[in-house]
Amino acid sequence: MTEPLVSVSDLRIGxxxxxxxxxxxxxxVSFDIAPGEMVxxxxxxxxxxxxxxxxxxxxxxxGCEIDGGTIRLGTSEITAMTERQRAELRGTKVxxxxxxxxxxxxxxxxIMDQVIEITTIHDLMPRAKAEARAVELFRALALxxxxxxxxxxxxxVSGGQLQRLSAAMALIGSPDLVIFDEPTTALxxxxxxxxxxxxxxxxxxxxxxGVYVSHDLAVVAQIADRIIVLKGGEVQEEGDVEQIxxxxxxxxxxxxLSAFEPKLHASPASKEARPRPIIEVRDLCAGYGHMRxxxxxxxxxxNVSFRLxxxxxxxxxxxxxxxxxxxxxxxxxxxxxxxxxxxxxxxEMLPDLAKRSKEELRKSQIxxxxxxxxxxxxxxxxxxxxxxxxxxxxxKGRERERRVIExxxxxxLPAAIRHRLPGELSGGQKQRVNFARALAAEPELILCDxxxxxxxxxxxxxxxxxxxxxxxxxxxxxxFISHDLSTVEAICDEVLxxxxxEVVEALAARDMTAKAQHPYSRLLISSIPQLDTDWLSSxxxxxxxxxxxxLR
Amino acid sequence: xxxxxxxWFYVVQRFALALLTLFIISLTVFFAxxxxxxxxxxxxxxxxxxxxxxxxxxxxxxxxxxAIQQYVNWLTGxxxxxxxTSYANRIEISELIGGRLVNSLKLxxxxxxxxxxxxxxxGILAAMxxxxxxxxxxxxxxxxxxxxxxxxxxxxxxLVFAVWLGWLPALSLSSAEAxxxxxxxxxxxxxxxxxxxxxxxxxxxxxxxxxxxxxxTPYVEMALLKGASRSRMVLRHALPNAIGPIAxxxxxxxxxxxxxxxxxxxxxxYPGVAKLMVDAVATRxxxxxxxxxxxxxxxxxxxxxxxxxxxxxSNPRLRK
Numbered sequence: 001m002t003e004p005l006v007s008v009s010d011l012r013i014g015x016x017x018x019x020x021x022x023x024x025x026x027x028x029v030s031f032d033i034a035p036g037e038m039v040x041x042x043x044x045x046x047x048x049x050x051x052x053x054x055x056x057x058x059x060x061x062x063g064c065e066i067d068g069g070t071i072r073l074g075t076s077e078i079t080a081m082t083e084r085q086r087a088e089l090r091g092t093k094v095x096x097x098x099x100x101x102x103x104x105x106x107x108x109x110x111i112m113d114q115v116i117e118i119t120t121i122h123d124l125m126p127r128a129k130a131e132a133r134a135v136e137l138f139r140a141l142a143l144x145x146x147x148x149x150x151x152x153x154x155x156x157v158s159g160g161q162l163q164r165l166s167a168a169m170a171l172i173g174s175p176d177l178v179i180f181d182e183p184t185t186a187l188x189x190x191x192x193x194x195x196x197x198x199x200x201x202x203x204x205x206x207x208x209x210g211v212y213v214s215h216d217l218a219v220v221a222q223i224a225d226r227i228i229v230l231k232g233g234e235v236q237e238e239g240d241v242e243q244i245x246x247x248x249x250x251x252x253x254x255x256x257l258s259a260f261e262p263k264l265h266a267s268p269a270s271k272e273a274r275p276r277p278i279i280e281v282r283d284l285c286a287g288y289g290h291m292r293x294x295x296x297x298x299x300x301x302x303n304v305s306f307r308l309x310x311x312x313x314x315x316x317x318x319x320x321x322x323x324x325x326x327x328x329x330x331x332x333x334x335x336x337x338x339x340x341x342x343x344x345x346x347x348e349m350l351p352d353l354a355k356r357s358k359e360e361l362r363k364s365q366i367x368x369x370x371x372x373x374x375x376x377x378x379x380x381x382x383x384x385x386x387x388x389x390x391x392x393x394x395x396k397g398r399e400r401e402r403r404v405i406e407x408x409x410x411x412x413l414p415a416a417i418r419h420r421l422p423g424e425l426s427g428g429q430k431q432r433v434n435f436a437r438a439l440a441a442e443p444e445l446i447l448c449d450x451x452x453x454x455x456x457x458x459x460x461x462x463x464x465x466x467x468x469x470x471x472x473x474x475x476x477x478x479x480f481i482s483h484d485l486s487t488v489e490a491i492c493d494e495v496l497x498x499x500x501x502e503v504v505e506a507l508a509a510r511d512m513t514a515k516a517q518h519p520y521s522r523l524l525i526s527s528i529p530q531l532d533t534d535w536l537s538s539x540x541x542x543x544x545x546x547x548x549x550x551l552r
Numbered sequence: 553x554x555x556x557x558x559x560w561f562y563v564v565q566r567f568a569l570a571l572l573t574l575f576i577i578s579l580t581v582f583f584a585x586x587x588x589x590x591x592x593x594x595x596x597x598x599x600x601x602x603x604x605x606x607x608x609x610x611x612x613x614x615x616x617x618x619a620i621q622q623y624v625n626w627l628t629g630x631x632x633x634x635x636x637t638s639y640a641n642r643i644e645i646s647e648l649i650g651g652r653l654v655n656s657l658k659l660x661x662x663x664x665x666x667x668x669x670x671x672x673x674x675g676i677l678a679a680m681x682x683x684x685x686x687x688x689x690x691x692x693x694x695x696x697x698x699x700x701x702x703x704x705x706x707x708x709x710x711l712v713f714a715v716w717l718g719w720l721p722a723l724s725l726s727s728a729e730a731x732x733x734x735x736x737x738x739x740x741x742x743x744x745x746x747x748x749x750x751x752x753x754x755x756x757x758x759x760x761x762x763x764x765x766x767x768x769t770p771y772v773e774m775a776l777l778k779g780a781s782r783s784r785m786v787l788r789h790a791l792p793n794a795i796g797p798i799a800x801x802x803x804x805x806x807x808x809x810x811x812x813x814x815x816x817x818x819x820x821x822y823p824g825v826a827k828l829m830v831d832a833v834a835t836r837x838x839x840x841x842x843x844x845x846x847x848x849x850x851x852x853x854x855x856x857x858x859x860x861x862x863x864x865x866s867n868p869r870l871r872k
Contacts, residue, residue, distance in 0.1 A: 095778070
C-alpha cells in the first residue's frame with residue numbers, strides 16, 4: 001500500500017463554552033486518506049464532522065482548540081506548525097469548498113479577484129496566467145460564459161454557479177487535498193445534480209484527494225470512495241461505500257440508513273362522509289411590494305386552487321422560490337392575498353389576518369420552519385404555551401398550568417421542561433414546543449412550513465411519527481410544506497407540485513413517483529439522490545427539460 | 553431603469569429627503585421661537601416705552617402680520633441669503649455669523665483632520681487584534697472618555713495645560729488674530745484637544761464594532777482558509793464591507809462638532825457660532841437664534857446625507 005497522503009491519529013479538540021466550561025468535542029479520532037481518494041465524513045449536526053475537516057487545514061473556530069493528537073499532510077506535521085506556516089499550506093496544499101458559497105464570497109469584490117486570490121497570496125503565478133487557469137477551471141466545471149463570468153460580482157450569479165465557482169477557487173492552487181464542507185446542502189435538488197457532476201469531474205481531472213463532509217448518505221454514495229461515520233466526536237464505523245451501504249455493522253449506521261427506507265403513508269380510512277372540505281382555496285393570488293391597480297409589484301402566487309378533505313394531509317413540494325411558503329402565509333393571512341378565496345371549514349376568510357375573528361384564527365394554525373426564531377428566547381416554555389391558551393380559551397391559573405403540562409405530554413416532552421428557556425432545549429425539543437404552541441389553540445388545520453428541514457434525519461423521522469399519532473388522536477388535517485419528497489411521502493395523502501408560484505400538478509402521494517405527468521414533476525422526482533453508487537453516473541435527464549425548468 | 557443608474561437614483565432620493573427634512577426643521581425652529589415668552593418689541597424698547605412706540609415698532613418689524621406670513625417672509629429671505637437683522641445690535645445677521653462660522657468651521661476642520669485618521673487607525677487595529685493587550689488598552693481608554701462629560705474634559709484641560717503647566721492660554725480669543733504658526737497652534741490646541749478626544753473615542757468604538765462584525769462573516773473565514781494574512785483579511789476583505797457603517801459613525805461624531813460644541817466654545821470663550829447662539833439666547837435675539845439653529849441643522853443633515861451616499865455607493869449590490 002502506498003504511503004497515505006493524510007494521517008490523523010488520536011485527534012482531540014476541545015471547546016470552551018460561553019460559561020467557561022471545557023468540553024471535548026472530538027474524542028480521539030484517527031483515519032488516513034490515500035492519494036487521490038475521496039473520503040466522506042458522515043454524521044448529524046454536532047457530530048464534529050466540520051470541526052475535523054477544518055482541523056485538517058490547521059484551523060479551529062473561535063473557542064475551539066486542538067488539545068492532542070497529530071495531523072500529518074504530506075510531509076508537514078500540521079499540529080506542530082505555527083500559524084504562519086499553516087497559512088502557507090492553506091490554498092496550496094489543502095483548500096476548502098464552503099457550505100454556503102453565497103456567504104463565503106466577499107460581496108464587494110469581483111469573482112475573478114477572489115478565485116485567483118490564492119495565487120496572489122502565495123505568489124504562485126503571474127496574474128494573466130492565473131486568470132487563464134481560472135477560465136480553464138470554469139470551463140471544466142461547466143459554468144456558463146467561462147470567459148466573462150469572472151468579471152461579475154457574487155450577487156449576480158446563481159447559488160449553484162457560486163458553489164462551482166468556489167470549487168474553482170479551491171482548485172486554482174493545485175492542492176493535494178480539497179475539503180468539501182456540505183457543499184450541496186443549501187442547493188435545490190435539480191441544481192445539486194449538476195454541481196455534484198462538476199465536482200466529480202474536476203476532482204478526477206486534478207487527481208487530488210478529497211474530504212467530503214455531509215449528512216446525506218445518498219449524496220455521499222455518488223462521490224466518495226470511503227465513508228467514515230461519526231457521532232458525538234467519535235468514529236462509529238469506517239468502510240468502503242458499498243460496505244457501509246449494504247452491510248453496515250454499527251447500529252448507528254443502520255439507523256441512518258433506515259431513514260432512507262420509503263415509508264408510505266397509509267391514510268386512516270375515512271370513517272364517515274365529511275360534509276365539507278377543511279380547506280378550499282380558489283384562484284389565490286398573492287405577492288410582495290407596492291400595490292398598483294390592486295396588484296402587487298412582485299406577484300408570487302398565481303391562481304392557486306385546491307381543496308383538502310377533513311382528516312387528510314396535503315403536501316406542497318417545490319424548490320426555493322416556488323412560492324410554497326408564500327402559499328402558507330397567504331392562507332394564514334400573514335400576507336393578505338390580493339385576489340382569490342380561502343375557505344376554512346366552509347367559512348370564507350377575510351384576506352387580512354387582523355380582520356379575522358378569534359374563532360376563525362383558532363381553526364387554522366401555522367408552524368414555522370425555524371423554532372429558534374419562532375420561540376421568544378426570553379420566555380419560558382410554559383409562558384410560550386400559556387399565551388395562546390389565554391388568548392383563545394381564556395384559561396388562567398391552575399387550569400392553564402394543567403393544560404400546558406397536557407400539551408407537553410402530547411408532544412412527548414416532560415412537564416418539568418415548562419420552566420426552561422428555548423435556548424436550553426435541543427433542536428428537536430424546540431420544534432416539538434413550536435408544534436405544541438399550535439396545538440394549544442385546538443386547531444383543525446395545521447400549516448407546517450418546512451418543520452423538519454432544519455432537523456437531523458433521525459430527529460425529523462420522530463417528529464413525523466408524532467404528527468401522525470396526534471392526527472389520529474385529535475382529528476387534525478395538515479398542510480405540509482417541504483422540499484423533501486420522502487418526508488412528504490411519509491405523511492401526506494395528496495401532493496401539489498409547485499413551480500414559480502403555480503401548481504403544475506396535483507396527485508396522490510402514494511403514486512407520486514410512478515404517475516407524475518408534468519415534465520417539471522418528473523424532473524424534480526428524478527433529481528432526488530438515491531442510495532445507489534451508480535445513480536448519478538447512470539442518471540439521464542433530458543437536457544431540454546433541464547434547461548427549461550432547473551433553477552440554475 | 554438601467555442598473556448602472558440605480559445608485560444615482562438612490563442618491564437623488566436621499567437629497568430630496570434631506571431637503572424635505574430641512575423644510576420640516578425650518579417650521580419647527582420658527583414656531584418654537586414664536587412660543588418663547590415675552591413680546592420682542594416691549595423687550596427691545598424697555599420698560600419705559602409708550603404703548604404707541606411699541607405698536608409702531610411692531611408694525612415696523614412686521615410682527616403684526618399673521619405667523620404664517622412672518623414664516624414665509626423669513627424663509628424666502630433665508631433662501632435668498634438674507635438672514636434678517638439682529639434685534640440686539642441692528643447688524644445684519646449674515647455679517648454677525650459670517651466670521652463666526654468661519655471660526656467654527658476652522659475648529660471643526662482641524663479637529664476632523666486630527667481625529668478621523670487617528671480614530672479609524674485605532675478602531676481598525678483594535679478590531680484586527682481583538683482581545684489583545686492593545687485592544688484592551690484602546691477599549692479602556694475609549695470607554696472612560698465616553699463616560700466623562702465634555703465640560704469635565706475641557707475644564708481638566710484648562711486646569712492641566714493652562715493653570716498648572718502654563719503651556720497654553722486658557723482662552724482662545726486671540727486665534728483670529730494669531731500671527732505666527734506657533735501662536736495659531738497655541739490658540740487652537742486646547743479646544744482641539746478636548747474636542748478630538750471626545751469625538752475620536754466614539755468613532756473608535758463604532759469603527760471597531762463595524763469591522764469586527766464583518767470579520768465574523770464566512771467570507772473572511774474563507775480568506776483565512778486561502779492562507780491570507782491577518783492584515784489582508786481585515787484590510788482587503790472586511791474593511792470594504794464595513795465602509796457604510798463606518799461612514800455613518802464618522803458622520804454622527806463629526807456632526808457633533810458643529811452643533812454640539814457649545815460647551816467647549818463657551819468654556820474656552822472661542823468665538824464660534826455656538827458661542828454666538830448662547831449670547832443670542834441671553835439677549836432674546838430671535839432672528840439670530842433661528843439662523844444659528846438652521847446652520848447647525850444644515851451641517852448635521854449634510855454630514856448624515858453624505859454618509860448615506862457613501863454607504864449607497866459602496867454597496868456592491870447596486871453596482872452594475
